[in-house]
Amino acid sequence: MAIDNETVKRVAFLSRLRVENDKIEATKEEFNKILTWIEELNEINTDNVEPLIAVNDMPLRMRKDEVTAGHCREDILKNAPAAEYDYFAVPKVVE
Amino acid sequence: MSDITKLTAFDALEGLKKKEFTAVELTEAYVRNMENGRHYNAYITECADKAINQAKEADKRYADGTARALEGLPLGIKDLFCTKDIRTTAASHILDNFIPPYESTVTQHLLNDGAVFLGKLNLDEFAMGGSNETSYFGPVINPWSKDKDLVPGGSSGGSAAAVAAHLCAASTGTDTGGSIREPAAFCGVTGIKPTYGRCSRYGIVAFASSLDQAGPIAQDVRDCAMLLNSMAGFDDKDSTSCNLTVPDYTSFLNGDIKGLVVGLPKEYRPEGLNAEVAAYWDKAAEMLKARGAIVKEISLPHTKYALATYYVLAPAEASSNLARYDGIRYGYRAEAQGEHLDELYIRSRTEGFGKEVKRRIMIGTYVLSAGYYDAYYLKAQKMRRLIYNDFMEAFKQCDIILTPTSPITAFPIGDESMLQNPINMYLNDVFTVSVNLAGLPAMSLPIGLAQNGLPLGMQLIGKPFDEGTVFNIAAKLEADAKFERK
Numbered sequence: 388m389a390i391d392n393e394t395v396k397r398v399a400f401l402s403r404l405r406v407e408n409d410k411i412e413a414t415k416e417e418f419n420k421i422l423t424w425i426e427e428l429n430e431i432n433t434d435n436v437e438p439l440i441a442v443n444d445m446p447l448r449m450r451k452d453e454v455t456a457g458h459c460r461e462d463i464l465k466n467a468p469a470a471e472y473d474y475f476a477v478p479k480v481v482e
Numbered sequence: 483m484s485d486i487t488k489l490t491a492f493d494a495l496e497g498l499k500k501k502e503f504t505a506v507e508l509t510e511a512y513v514r515n516m517e518n519g520r521h522y523n524a525y526i527t528e529c530a531d532k533a534i535n536q537a538k539e540a541d542k543r544y545a546d547g548t549a550r551a552l553e554g555l556p557l558g559i560k561d562l563f564c565t566k567d568i569r570t571t572a573a574s575h576i577l578d579n580f581i582p583p584y585e586s587t588v589t590q591h592l593l594n595d596g597a598v599f600l601g602k603l604n605l606d607e608f609a610m611g612g613s614n615e616t617s618y619f620g621p622v623i624n625p626w627s628k629d630k631d632l633v634p635g636g637s638s639g640g641s642a643a644a645v646a647a648h649l650c651a652a653s654t655g656t657d658t659g660g661s662i663r664e665p666a667a668f669c670g671v672t673g674i675k676p677t678y679g680r681c682s683r684y685g686i687v688a689f690a691s692s693l694d695q696a697g698p699i700a701q702d703v704r705d706c707a708m709l710l711n712s713m714a715g716f717d718d719k720d721s722t723s724c725n726l727t728v729p730d731y732t733s734f735l736n737g738d739i740k741g742l743v744v745g746l747p748k749e750y751r752p753e754g755l756n757a758e759v760a761a762y763w764d765k766a767a768e769m770l771k772a773r774g775a776i777v778k779e780i781s782l783p784h785t786k787y788a789l790a791t792y793y794v795l796a797p798a799e800a801s802s803n804l805a806r807y808d809g810i811r812y813g814y815r816a817e818a819q820g821e822h823l824d825e826l827y828i829r830s831r832t833e834g835f836g837k838e839v840k841r842r843i844m845i846g847t848y849v850l851s852a853g854y855y856d857a858y859y860l861k862a863q864k865m866r867r868l869i870y871n872d873f874m875e876a877f878k879q880c881d882i883i884l885t886p887t888s889p890i891t892a893f894p895i896g897d898e899s900m901l902q903n904p905i906n907m908y909l910n911d912v913f914t915v916s917v918n919l920a921g922l923p924a925m926s927l928p929i930g931l932a933q934n935g936l937p938l939g940m941q942l943i944g945k946p947f948d949e950g951t952v953f954n955i956a957a958k959l960e961a962d963a964k965f966e967r968k
Contacts, residue, residue: 402847403827425790438863442921462583468815478819
């Protein structure tokens with residue numbers, strides 16, 4: 388399943404990354420190299436194989452629905468690139 | 483007195499207990515080594531002042547008889563573990579100003595046992611790489627380099643190099659596809675990735691959550707056992723943490739190996755395997771045989787597909803984990819913000835992430851995208867089952883598996899063939915990734931030097947949660963190999 392330039396652009400947008408126009412061709416070739424390599428997996432028939440999602444087969448633990456680590460707004464906002472009025476600040480996005 | 487930084491962590495603690503030197507003296511000696519060893523680029527952030535204060539505290543505890551298991555032991559911490567009030571970068575531009583308001587569980591365990599933190603160690607960006615060359619802070623230099631600067635391996639390259647060059651008594655690493663074992667092998671030190679679920683992942687910057695595990699890198703097998711005692715344990719904050727008792731790993735070191743069955747997987751000896759690597763592998767098997775172990779050939783038939791499986795699953799999980807870096811709540815935000823919120827995300831992420839990380843995010847996004855999910859991601863999850871089953875079948879016939887850690891020794895920084903084709907770099911993980919896919923414990927320890935004067939590592943793979951047998955056999959192999967550390 389070779390991919391084309393349009394797919395590179397689409398995947399870049401889905402990833403919220405920019406691939407400069409002059410890099411699209413090279414990116415496509417590199418991806419196709421990797422995907423061709425990955426396609427060796429098709430040598431093995433896996434029709435009746437259960438996918439493995441977690442190695443340790445155990446049910447997820449339930450916990451009480453209560454706050455475990457709260458009241459640290461100030462600490463959290465210290466790492467924000469921009470914060471105002473005790474909130475994360477973003478550029479204006481609504482006209 | 484001889485150089486106290488050359489002691490193993492165990493002997494350093496003995497020295498502290500016997501008051502041969504103080505924790506402050508020990509920490510200061512490492513701080514001097516760090517200053518003199520800056521050309522290795524092993525540390526991203528040094529915390530000398532903090533470390534000296536911790537050491538003073540340790541000396542008080544030695545004086546009043548309240549010293550804990552690792553009291554005053556100077557450690558280096560891979561810069562992927564969140565450390566409260568100490569910058570944690572994951573070797574990425576996108577996190578280069580991030581100061582965590584909380585402590586990872588593993589490092590909290592070490593602190594609770596009295597360890598001193600010297601600083602944060604360099605790694606491949608977000609632990610994605612096998613050579614430490616993808617770090618935003620530049621590559622680490624392998625202390626075994628002679629005429630040319632060599633890579634330390636990756637991703638825990640700083641952790642392995644710092645131990646080899648005595649810039650810390652021991653260190654923490656993480657391993658998603660070989661990131662503890664490969665650098666340990668390249669730098670002639672010892673490291674173990676425990677069973678998935680043994681060490682909490684809470685507070686470790688996530689790469690591929692179903693594969694990531696923390697573990698120690700140290701001078702020898704006993705040091706690893708001692709450190710893992712502290713690092714391991716159930717944690718409510720990690721839903722994949724296993725609620726099992728952690729045995730005292732040092733209690734396995736003097737065990738008998740008579741009658742234990744050691745499996746050698748035939749698929750790990752492909753046509754064209756480096757002759758020296760093969761010879762050391764045979765030699766290691768002979769050593770174990772001489773001590774009464776039974777060595778037998780086993781088969782892991784889907785080995786060939788492990789790499790491709792890994793390079794679908796790991797990027798898929800990474801693309802999802804790294805979606806959180808948006809320039810809003812923490813981390814790097816681009817100066818020019820554009821017209822739309824998407825523009826801000828795109829600019830921040832494009833400027834903040836390095837090349838290999840972007841490559842993996844995009845591959846991961848592609849294999850998870852509508853129309854391709856079944857063909858790639860689901861297929862890889864099914865292959866993962868087959869690889870897991872291979873090991874479970876093999877462990878019906880053997881107690882432990884012995885393989886080389888890496889098909890090669892450390893290579894030069896900037897190696898063209900590795901940089902030109904990412905697949906060439908990925909191939910170095912050929913002996914290590916299966917272990918992560920199956921969630922098994924595995925250790926790398928140095929076995930000897932190749933003709934080129936560089937260390938080679940052997941890997942011991944255990945049954946799930948049977949780190950004990952790994953430590954038992956590793957201790958014997960270490961005693962017989964008599965590898966001379968740096």
